[in-house]
Amino acid sequence: MLDTLEMLEAIGSDASLRYASTAELTTVLERGKASEAFTAAVASGDATRLDEEFGHRKMYQPQASQTFLSSELG
Structure with missing residues (x-):
């Protein structure tokens, strides 16, 4: 993963x-011995292929949000 971040x-x-x-960048990554997942993500244009390298974690929306609007203050 560190090599991917450096690249x-x-x-x-x-x-x-x-x-x-895309073709030029894919060639550069192959010559630089980039990971298969990174090279595939660039070649296909599908960043979800990096999930296997960085690990997939489901992100959830916050259940509450806080805003500070002047109309509510007064």
Whole structure:
């Protein structure tokens, strides 16, 4: 997972990678020995494939929210 995070950081900081085509970025990841899940996510455009690498945790909406509106204060 650390390698994937480092690769994501490198892609984000390098404009040539950030704006590369899917095919170009997939080739770079394969040469860089990226994980199968990361390479598949880039090639397919489906980020859910990273669930197997980062682990899937169901996120729930909060049951209550708090707002501070001036109309309620007064």
